[in-house]
Amino acid sequence: MKRFNRLFFSVLLIFTALTLAAQQEVTIKILETSDVHGALFPFDFIRNKPMDGSLARVFTYVKQERSKSDQQVILLDNGDILQGQPTVYYSNFIDSANPNIVSQMLNYMGYDAATVGNHDIETGPAVYQKVVKESNFPWLGANAVSTTTDHPVFKPYTILERNGIRIAVLGLITPGIPKWLPKILWPNMQFNDMVESAKYWVKHIQKKEKPQIIIGLFHSGYDATYGGANAEERNNENAALLVAKQVPGFDVILIGHDHKELAKKYPNINGDSVLVLDPGSSARMLSEATITISIDKCKKVKSKKVEGKLIAMKGYEPDTDFLNRFSDFYSKVNDFVSKPIGKFTKPISSANAYFGPTEFMDLIHDVQLKISGADISLAAPLSFVSNIDSGNITISDMFKLYRFENFLYTMELTGKEIDGFLEHAASLWFNTMTGPNDTLIRFKKENGRIRLYANYYNFDSAAxxxxxxxxxxxxxxxxxxxxxxxxxxxxxxxxYKVAINSYRGNGGGGHLTEGAGIPHEELAKRVVISTDKDLRLYMMRYIEKQVEIEPQCHYYWKIAPEEWVKVAIERDRKILFNR
Known part of the structure; x- marks a missing residue:
């Protein structure tokens, strides 16, 4: 009997050894950038100071990880890279005859795939289609569908192979674009619901491609209730977690759009855990997912371990080869943003715009009224805090004054609709005060911190x-x-004829739909005329023509009761700016 037991265990050990020998274990490291917003170099060309993030720092980390022989690296971008800094503005619109700097850099860094973001679409088809053609990797967007062919405009997914492991990367874009951007920027295109699209494409990928790993690369945030949205409605702007929970099959879902850092596992409807990573914005953080997978000789998965974290880029020096490779372009951008276009007789700041009328906002209003010839101007601050000194004004200052490449619309609105618009802005902006001890600004508590109830770029005033x-x-x-x-x-x-930017004119923030009560499908009919270039360009031309500008506050509006407001402002300023 003992002899039999020895023989049995010997056979078992041999079988186990052969089984293990037939299995292959591979470690795959997935790195994701998202919402880079033109932070290509470790320098902020708007504020004229060094930057903690940047692709230059990211590349240092990427090269480090690629040098490790015990792992395979996949590098992905999640969109909103073509807008934000003068670097990309210069390449998109000033030096557009040459290859775009984004396609050049991502090719140089060896990206494997990217998903298109809403701010990439905002640059217009001439720009984003050019970048897609120039890239050595696919740009993804399964739910951006052609209205003429009913097929995805961008590649829906891509298959990558690492040491015999097939990895599928499915790209989805936020379907909120029609609420923010004019149709001229996304012609013959529609944006389908993310959950429905993910269900279809995951089944398609599993059946046709038979991958061992499926990655979601979604330009969409995690809070499906953001801005009072109903998570149950179709075409939710931030449906990334809805997909993670409702659509089985994903091992990792890499997200973005909301600029909020996240590294957490969530259970799906089958009880499996799905890792969700969001690196925030401006390449300050990098998402890192590590998948250790074991397959047998028939390519069947025997084991899989998924871990993830965010890596701060501040501690990594910019890659020297990267900086040298693109030094000529850096110099061109630096010369471009340093060009003086006029003078201001006094400094202006958007920080004052939260507490009443200011020179900063009235300068924007003045330009909008001058360009459009409208009766009324509506606008909000587009940077939380932007300070522009007196003296020479450069092109970099214009990015402080006006952050995004919005068009300027002239729309027809009734007096009642204008009133409803301003009521909506006030509801997002101001608290209901019962006395001087209450806050003026409407705040909320989030993760133990006091934050604005709504985004500052929805705080519209009128002129x-x-x-x-x-x-x-x-x-x-x-x-x-x-x-x-x-x-x-x-x-x-x-x-009345009203000057308003294209983001707001297309329904962004709900001021025209919820506040003024205009059906979304009617908004386009209200547009009398639109600029053909971004509003910032027209502001630059306006300042160049004036040569010297004395910023003025026209005091078109005020907040009451004034005795309460005066006390509250001092307290709220400390909450907002810690000073």
């Missing part, structure tokens, strides 16, 4: 009319418009 916002009154009944700036009465039934 061309005089009005008061009474924060002691309930939402929807705070705004009182007392008359036009030219002294004529304001008429709720009259139709």
């Amino acid at each position: 061309g009319i005089y009005y008061t916002i009474d924060v002691s009154k309930p939402e929807g009944d705070r705004v009182t418009i007392t008359g036009m700036a030219d002294g004529t009465p304001f008429d709720f039934s009259k139709t």
Whole structure:
């Protein structure tokens, strides 16, 4: 009996050894950048100072990981890279005859795939189609579908192979684009629901490609309730977690769009865990997912371990070869942003715009009214804090004054709709005060921290009319418009020409749809005319023509009760700016 047992265990050991020998274990490291927003070099060309992030720092880490022989590296980008810094603006619109700097850099760094972001679409088809053609890797977007062919405009997914392991990367873009961008930027295109698209494509990939790993590369955030959205409705802007939980099959889902860092596992409807990573913005962080997978000789998965974390780029020196390779372009951009275009007689700051009328916002209003010839201007600060000194104004200062490449619309709105618009802005912006001890600004608590209830770029004010916002009154009944700036009465039934940026004019923020009550499908009909170039360019031309500008505050509006507001502002300023 003992002899039999020895023989049995000997056979078992041999069988186990042969089985293990037939299995192959591979470690795959997936690195993701997202929402780089033109942070290509370790220098902020807008604020004229060094930058913690940048692709130059990312490449140092990528090269380090590629040098390790015990792992295979996959490098992915998740969109919104073509807008943000003067680096990409210069390549997109000024030096557009040459290959785009983004395609050049991502090719040089050896990216394996990228997903298109909404701000990439915002650059227009001439730019993003050029970048797609120039890239040595696919740009993905399974739910961006042609209305003429019913097929994806971009490649829906790509298959990568590492040491015999087949890895599928499925790209999805936020379907909120029609609410923000004019159709001229996405012609013959529609953006389908992410959950529905993911269900279809995962089944397709599993059946046709038979991958051992499936990665989601989604330009979409994790909070499906953001901005009061209903998570159950189709075409949710931030549906990344909805896909993670409702669509089985993913091992890792790499997300972005919301600029909020995240590294966490979530259970899906089958009880499996899905790793979700979001590196935030400006290449300050890098998402890193490590998958250790074992397959047998028939390519069947025997084991799989998935771990993930975010890596701060601040501690990594910019790659010297990278900087040398693109030094000529760096110099061109530096010369471009340093060009003086005029003078300001005094400094202006967007930091003051949260507490009432300011020179900063009224300069934007003045330019919008001058360019459009409209009766009324509506605008919000597009940077949380931007300071522009007196003296020479350069092109880099224009990116502080106006952050995005929005067009300028002239729209027709009734007096009643304008009132509803401003009521909506006030509801996002201001608290309902019961006395001087209350905050003026509407805040919320998030993860133990006090934050703005809504994004500052939804805090619209108006020019061309005089009005008061009474924060002691309930939402929807705070705004009182007392008359036009030219002294004529304001008429709720009259139709006015209104200058407004294309983001807001397409429904962004809900001011026109929820506030003014205009159906989304009717917004385009209200546009009388649109600029053919971005508003920042027209602002630059305006300043160049004026040569010297004395920024003025016209005091078109005020906040009441003034004695409460005065006390609250001092307290709120410390909350907002820690000073």
